[in-house]
Amino acid sequence: MQTLQSYVVGQWMAGSGQGSTLENPTTGEHVATCSTEGVDFGAVVRHAREVGGPALRAMTFAERAAMLKGLSAAIHEIREELIDMGAVNGGNTRGDAKFDVDGATGTLAAYASFGKRLGDRPFLPDGDGLQLGRTARFWGQHIRVPRRGVAVHINAFNFPAWGMMEKAACALLAGVPVIEKPGAATSLMAWRIAQVVVESGLVPEGAFQFICGSAGDLLDHLDGQDCVAFTGSAATGRIIRGNPNLTANNVRVNIEADSINAAVLAPDVDASSETYGLFVGNVVLDMCQKAGQKCTAVRRVFVPEDRMDEVQADLIAELARYPMGEPQEKTTRLGPVAHSAQLADVQAGIGRLSEVAEVVHGGAESPREGCFVSPTILRASDADEDVLHELEVFGPVFTLIPYDGTAERAAELVNRGGGGLVVSAYFAEDAWGERFVVDAAPYHGRIWMGSERMAEQALPPGMVLPALVHGGPGRAGGGEELGALRGLEFYTQRTAIQGFKSFVAGHFGPLDPAE
Numbered sequence: 001m002q003t004l005q006s007y008v009v010g011q012w013m014a015g016s017g018q019g020s021t022l023e024n025p026t027t028g029e030h031v032a033t034c035s036t037e038g039v040d041f042g043a044v045v046r047h048a049r050e051v052g053g054p055a056l057r058a059m060t061f062a063e064r065a066a067m068l069k070g071l072s073a074a075i076h077e078i079r080e081e082l083i084d085m086g087a088v089n090g091g092n093t094r095g096d097a098k099f100d101v102d103g104a105t106g107t108l109a110a111y112a113s114f115g116k117r118l119g120d121r122p123f124l125p126d127g128d129g130l131q132l133g134r135t136a137r138f139w140g141q142h143i144r145v146p147r148r149g150v151a152v153h154i155n156a157f158n159f160p161a162w163g164m165m166e167k168a169a170c171a172l173l174a175g176v177p178v179i180e181k182p183g184a185a186t187s188l189m190a191w192r193i194a195q196v197v198v199e200s201g202l203v204p205e206g207a208f209q210f211i212c213g214s215a216g217d218l219l220d221h222l223d224g225q226d227c228v229a230f231t232g233s234a235a236t237g238r239i240i241r242g243n244p245n246l247t248a249n250n251v252r253v254n255i256e257a258d259s260i261n262a263a264v265l266a267p268d269v270d271a272s273s274e275t276y277g278l279f280v281g282n283v284v285l286d287m288c289q290k291a292g293q294k295c296t297a298v299r300r301v302f303v304p305e306d307r308m309d310e311v312q313a314d315l316i317a318e319l320a321r322y323p324m325g326e327p328q329e330k331t332t333r334l335g336p337v338a339h340s341a342q343l344a345d346v347q348a349g350i351g352r353l354s355e356v357a358e359v360v361h362g363g364a365e366s367p368r369e370g371c372f373v374s375p376t377i378l379r380a381s382d383a384d385e386d387v388l389h390e391l392e393v394f395g396p397v398f399t400l401i402p403y404d405g406t407a408e409r410a411a412e413l414v415n416r417g418g419g420g421l422v423v424s425a426y427f428a429e430d431a432w433g434e435r436f437v438v439d440a441a442p443y444h445g446r447i448w449m450g451s452e453r454m455a456e457q458a459l460p461p462g463m464v465l466p467a468l469v470h471g472g473p474g475r476a477g478g479g480e481e482l483g484a485l486r487g488l489e490f491y492t493q494r495t496a497i498q499g500f501k502s503f504v505a506g507h508f509g510p511l512d513p514a515e
Helices: 041-057 061-077 079-088 094-115 162-174 188-200 234-241 244-248 274-292 305-321 340-353 386-390 407-415 430-443 484-491 501-508
Strands: 002-004 006-008 011-013 020-023 030-034 138-146 151-154 178-181 208-210 227-231 252-256 261-265 298-304 357-361 376-380 397-403 420-426 444-450 469-472 479-482 492-500
Touching (some): 006 041, 041 178, 061 079, 061 094, 061 188, 079 188, 138 501, 162 188, 162 484, 188 208, 227 484, 234 244, 252 469, 261 407, 298 305, 298 407, 305 357, 305 397, 340 376, 407 420
Parallel strands (some): 151 178, 178 208, 261 420, 298 397
Antiparallel strands (some): 006 208, 020 030
16 A cells, blocks of 8 residues: 655655555545654744745746746646546546646646736736825835745645645745645545656745645644635634634635535526526536535525426436446546545435435435445425525535525525525526626625526536636635636735835836836
8 A cells, every 4th residue: 555755844754653544435445545743844834934935936927937837737747647546546537537637737827827927026016006195206006025934725635636736826926835735535646746746846945845644733833924725624614713823823814615505597597598408517517526526516506486396307317417437437427425434424414404305316325335425416395494505515416495586585595505605597687697696796706697698608617717716705714716816915915115106116016018
């Protein structure tokens, strides 16, 4: 059985002790172990601050962008190897593993493109300058500079490639060294990517460190120049946000947590329309892609009361296009959930939802050996049952919920989730769509509006795009990632510069596009 190592303080290191065991969720076979016992996390943080940070800041934005482009290419070279690892340690179908790996390389390439136009100044102007006095002689300008600390990235088990590299892309372009910690249960792919990053020689020493196993007392060594970005459960997010050292030192914390995302069908969408086909296809795709283990997957599907039977039948029929089986079989489109603990959580969640909603397809019982879950559709009769809006079952599961067809009621029910990453709505009349957006926006980081006019070109709502922000308020964590250059804001300090205009504007203002 393979032992996965951490890359810390310039060397690969295998921790002592039992650590964590990685499994193949299809067969139950143990494939690797990892541990960080014996790692000096204080030394890891110092190495990032004292070696990695200065080396990164010595590079221009354009040079750091070129670094990201090179990393994208290097990781793409082992794409097939990573896809195989996604099946062995994660249960990913080929399509699911490609989604993860290509998301990682695509985001790195996107941030390389964003960064190559930023030039060679060690800061970023933030908006236009402002006249502050009676005349323009007294001038103000906001700028953003890299913080002089380290970015600790605690990533989730479901996207070991994409989740790690989207965070790293923003931080490294900003000029901040990273310490990456993957979800231990599926860390095989992340470990292999870390090897490629180190072996590429593209990233300065100390700017990229990799912890394979427990984070130990890492957070206790951070200070006010550092930051922590976490993706995972709301419960763990609360623990991190409440860490005494982080709160005492006002360490920046970004959380992406549970999100009971929703899809809404407006009453004016005809069953023969492209919009309706988009709705059915996207809901089932979200259910089956990554076996429903996506932070953006749909958990609640709101349907006009008089269309519940029709929609239920069409969604079940669409599921026939997603055969379950061995992840490495070419015909398989639905694999197992990632590990045995996840299987138990999903089964318990189905049981809890079935107390208030009828199981109309699938169910909690495993259909075969391994960590497999049948795609499960529940049907509620009472939209106001609290558990429908409070319990996220992180697997191939959603609940059909009736509503009265009005945009106001749809938004009210969607917002009961307490804050979401994404909500999708399928509509025909602009008035319905506008009303829904206005009412749902305060509770969501992203709203995906499906209509006839964009159906042929639309990417599915479950896809996170580097050009748009990813995050959400309330239960979803209150954080924000990506969004093109907005993704650098978490890793930089906004500072207001005041003084004589020729000095402030000349040295710190936006460059003339003609230059």
